[in-house]
Amino acid sequence: MVEEVLAHxxxxxxxxxxxVMSERLERGLQTLRAQMDTKVKSFFSSCVHCGICAEACxxxxxxxxxxxxxxxxxxxxxxxxxxxxxFWGKFGKKLGxxxxxxxxxxxxxxxxxxxxxxxxxxxxxxxxVGIDIAYIIRKVKEALAASEYSxxxxxxxxxxxxxxGSPMGVKLVALQAQIKHVEADTGLSIPMDVEGADYLAxxxxxxxxxxxxxxxxxxxxxxxxxxxxxxxxxxFEATNSGLQIGNSVVAAELVERVVAGAYKLKVxxxxxxxxxxxxxxxxxxxxxxIGRAYDFKVIHILELLEELRNxxxxxxxxxxxxxxxxxxxxQIVRRGGVEAQPRQLLKSVAxxxxxxxxHGRMNWCCGxxxxxxxxxxxxxxxxxxxxxxxxxxxxLNVDTIVTACAxxxxxxxxxxxxxxxxxxxxxxxxxxxxxxxxx
Amino acid sequence: MIAGFIDGPLWxxxxxxxxxxxxxxxxxxxxxxxxxxxxxxRASGIPGAIKTVFSRFKADKGMVPHIRVQIVAGYMFHLGxxxxxxxxxxxxLFIEENLFNLDKIGINWLAMxxxxxxxxxxxxxxxxxxxxxxxxxxxxxxxxxxxDDHIAAILTFVVMLTGCMALLxxxxxxxxxxxxxxxxxxxxxxxxxxxHAFTFIPSRAFTGAWFxxxxxxx
Amino acid sequence: xxINNDQDFKKAISELNITDQRKxxxxxxxxxxxxxxxxxxxxxxxxxxxKIVSDSDKKEFEAxxxxxxxxxxxTYTACGGDAxxxxxxxxxxxxxxxxxxxxxxxxxxxxxxxxxAMQLRMAKNCEMIExxxxxxxxxxxxxxxxxxxxxxx
Numbered sequence: 001m002v003e004e005v006l007a008h009x010x011x012x013x014x015x016x017x018x019x020v021m022s023e024r025l026e027r028g029l030q031t032l033r034a035q036m037d038t039k040v041k042s043f044f045s046s047c048v049h050c051g052i053c054a055e056a057c058x059x060x061x062x063x064x065x066x067x068x069x070x071x072x073x074x075x076x077x078x079x080x081x082x083x084x085x086x087f088w089g090k091f092g093k094k095l096g097x098x099x100x101x102x103x104x105x106x107x108x109x110x111x112x113x114x115x116x117x118x119x120x121x122x123x124x125x126x127x128x129v130g131i132d133i134a135y136i137i138r139k140v141k142e143a144l145a146a147s148e149y150s151x152x153x154x155x156x157x158x159x160x161x162x163x164x165g166s167p168m169g170v171k172l173v174a175l176q177a178q179i180k181h182v183e184a185d186t187g188l189s190i191p192m193d194v195e196g197a198d199y200l201a202x203x204x205x206x207x208x209x210x211x212x213x214x215x216x217x218x219x220x221x222x223x224x225x226x227x228x229x230x231x232x233x234x235x236f237e238a239t240n241s242g243l244q245i246g247n248s249v250v251a252a253e254l255v256e257r258v259v260a261g262a263y264k265l266k267v268x269x270x271x272x273x274x275x276x277x278x279x280x281x282x283x284x285x286x287x288x289x290i291g292r293a294y295d296f297k298v299i300h301i302l303e304l305l306e307e308l309r310n311x312x313x314x315x316x317x318x319x320x321x322x323x324x325x326x327x328x329x330x331q332i333v334r335r336g337g338v339e340a341q342p343r344q345l346l347k348s349v350a351x352x353x354x355x356x357x358x359h360g361r362m363n364w365c366c367g368x369x370x371x372x373x374x375x376x377x378x379x380x381x382x383x384x385x386x387x388x389x390x391x392x393x394x395x396l397n398v399d400t401i402v403t404a405c406a407x408x409x410x411x412x413x414x415x416x417x418x419x420x421x422x423x424x425x426x427x428x429x430x431x432x433x434x435x436x437x438x439x
Numbered sequence: 440m441i442a443g444f445i446d447g448p449l450w451x452x453x454x455x456x457x458x459x460x461x462x463x464x465x466x467x468x469x470x471x472x473x474x475x476x477x478x479x480x481r482a483s484g485i486p487g488a489i490k491t492v493f494s495r496f497k498a499d500k501g502m503v504p505h506i507r508v509q510i511v512a513g514y515m516f517h518l519g520x521x522x523x524x525x526x527x528x529x530x531x532l533f534i535e536e537n538l539f540n541l542d543k544i545g546i547n548w549l550a551m552x553x554x555x556x557x558x559x560x561x562x563x564x565x566x567x568x569x570x571x572x573x574x575x576x577x578x579x580x581x582x583x584x585x586x587d588d589h590i591a592a593i594l595t596f597v598v599m600l601t602g603c604m605a606l607l608x609x610x611x612x613x614x615x616x617x618x619x620x621x622x623x624x625x626x627x628x629x630x631x632x633x634x635h636a637f638t639f640i641p642s643r644a645f646t647g648a649w650f651x652x653x654x655x656x657x
Numbered sequence: 658x659x660i661n662n663d664q665d666f667k668k669a670i671s672e673l674n675i676t677d678q679r680k681x682x683x684x685x686x687x688x689x690x691x692x693x694x695x696x697x698x699x700x701x702x703x704x705x706x707x708k709i710v711s712d713s714d715k716k717e718f719e720a721x722x723x724x725x726x727x728x729x730x731x732t733y734t735a736c737g738g739d740a741x742x743x744x745x746x747x748x749x750x751x752x753x754x755x756x757x758x759x760x761x762x763x764x765x766x767x768x769x770x771x772x773x774a775m776q777l778r779m780a781k782n783c784e785m786i787e788x789x790x791x792x793x794x795x796x797x798x799x800x801x802x803x804x805x806x807x808x809x810x
Contacts, residue, residue: 042638045634046634050580051509069583071583124650128639130644130646288478293477334655361656361657
């Protein structure tokens with residue numbers, strides 16, 4: 001891969017080539033060193049290479065390729081830890097016996113980490129010695145991003161996010177157009193830039209483009225429940241490409257935009273939409289990216305809906321009679337902690353809700369999270385990995401799948417299509433909106 | 440002279456290296472630099488941390504059919520070794536003579552009967568061999584294993600084997616060989632994979648706390 | 658009674674049988690066909706308007722549904738991809754056509770034409786975003802005209 005890059009640089013002489021090569025490796029190394037904390041050291045000290053994590057990872061189980069073993073994806077960082085933080089590693093390095101991290105390693109691990117890992121953290125749940133493997137992989141991503149070994153699609157999306165404000169190039173005018181359409185259809189007004197509203201709702205580009213019915217659902221539910229809310233023209237995007245590519249600087253910048261918007265409008269809460277990584281970014285990682293706590297609280301839309309339902313402000317009528325199941329978006333459920341709420345909501349509007357065998361915090365990933373679905377190169381692998389979700393669905397024989405992440409929805413539609421399975425997928429917020437008691 | 444060295448200075452040296460090594464490792468983890476998590480927790484991470492230290496002893500139900508070898512062999516080896524190490528009569532005698540005597544504080548440290556010792560050591564041997572064969576034959580373990588994993592396995596096996604040989608009490612050289620292997624083991628321990636015997640506790644706790652703050656049982 | 662709001666629109670649709678709903682939905686799609694010139698769409702609309710009387714009709718119907726479903730899935734804008742509003746409009750046309758052909762057991766048959774209509778409004782919206790045109794070409798009004806004509810016949 002490095003050779004391909006260099007071959008296109010007609011004006012780079014031998015010396016500069018070496019500089020370019022060593023500079024990328026150096027940046028990768030520096031980033032790995034900067035990320036080395038006590039947790040990582042504890043984790044690497046504890047790993048007995050049992051391989052149990054492989055059996056929790058859909059990229060391994062559906063390919064039988066041992067390279068997709070989760071702990072193997074951390075190898076670049078392990079090498080640095082071994083050489084610089086262990087007795088035998090330091091000793092071996094002095095004698096020239098250790099295999100140091102090379103640029104080829106970074107190039108080779110790009111595919112393993114970006115194509116073969118959705119950061120779902122299922123591996124972190126099963127490691128017998130308690131290693132949070134996804135935590136380490138996130139740090140490896142940071143090093144790969146710093147050394148410019150990231151997939152083209154993600155790089156382009158990140159660039160758009162920084163320059164335009166959306167990884168998919170959705171500008172404010174597009175959102176305004178969608179809003180006008182929703183207002184015309186529903187007769188409701190979608191508040192924008194309302195200072196002092198209780199809730200600032202964020203949206204993901206995926207919803208704005210592919211599932212604008214989510215905006216309508218929000219408007220109807222909030223009108224019904226009497227929620228004081230607003231969108232923000234300067235901070236409507238929830239997705240955080242910085243988190244997906246592994247660039248904390250970009251991630252922090254994108255979080256700061258939301259914080260600035262929330263501060264300007266003096267809201268009490270920011271609502272994270274049906275998008276997995278957006279929730280991780282704004283709810284859990286955001287304060288750490290920007291180095292300070294927020295002046296507002298962050299709540300996932302499902303948490304809010306359940307609060308409203310529980311308090312009697314959200315009333316529904318009728319129930320879906322079809323046999324349906326819930327796909328747990330990893331970043332919202334396992335990594336986000338919103339496990340009970342989708343179930344309580346679904347049970348209030350569905351009489352035939354069945355759980356997948358592995359469900360809730362142990363559900364299997366759709367295979368497209370963490371930037372995998374934005375990575376065209378990973379399509380073949382992603383569709384193979386989907387066989388795990390297919391197996392879960394084959395067991396259940398459901399009529400409908402409900403989920404709460406626009407990316408999961410699209411990834412699963414593609415997977416179902418690939419496997420000639422005809423099961424509609426719907427968003428939970430829309431299902432709730434469809435059952436609202438008419439005012 | 441060699442016997443004197445093994446029973447004397449080398450024993451003290453190896454014990455010192457082991458104790459300081461383990462304490463140093465644990466201290467560097469527990470007191471090491473860690474960033475505070477600035478996000479608002481759903482719950483304190485402490486209950487999650489404590490819970491996960493224990494809950495990871497039991498594999499997730501859905502995982503069991505796929506990791507039977509690791510579970511069965513792992514428990515056979517670890518439990519067998521634990522039983523032999525702390526409840527075999529020669530070991531209890533050794534500890535009482537060389538380290539501390541629980542009788543002095545009124546605790547009667549009972550040795551297990553001979554038949555139990557045989558069963559425990561067979562379990563430990565079989566478990567270790569199964570784990571090592573799995574490591575060599577399974578493509579995943581083969582890819583991710585390092586020299587350290589193999590050295591630790593071989594060293595542990597040699598310690599156990601010489602221990603069995605040392606039961607032939609007529610030959611004091613065998614007892615000495617076992618003690619020497621144990622001392623090498625103790626010196627190697629803190630600088631190797633074997634340290635997982637202690638570091639699994641903070642590792643599980645870190646992960647348990649991380650998920651616990653999010654309200655997820657791990 | 659002339660339909661000029663969504664409440665009456667939805668009610669009128671729910672009173673149609675499934676064959677009529679498919680015909681009506683096909684008419685909705687035909688009025689904005691220029692947004693997706695893929696021949697699969699046109700073929701699907703012809704089949705949607707037919708009555709299924711024989712096994713071969715049923716097979717033809719299923720094949721058309723399968724093709725259009727595939728087209729709809731493959732034309733979503735991928736996560737992280739650069740928004741291409743004309744392509745997204747074409748996607749919504751495909752999705753609307755899929756609604757026309759969805760087997761009765763897969764869809765609440767009262768809402769078939771409604772679902773189709775909503776997807777088409779989103780398609781028109783994409784056209785509006787691309788053209789930077791501030792004025793809404795309210796597809797809903799066009800759909801009221803179509804359904805009023807359809808019911809009158």
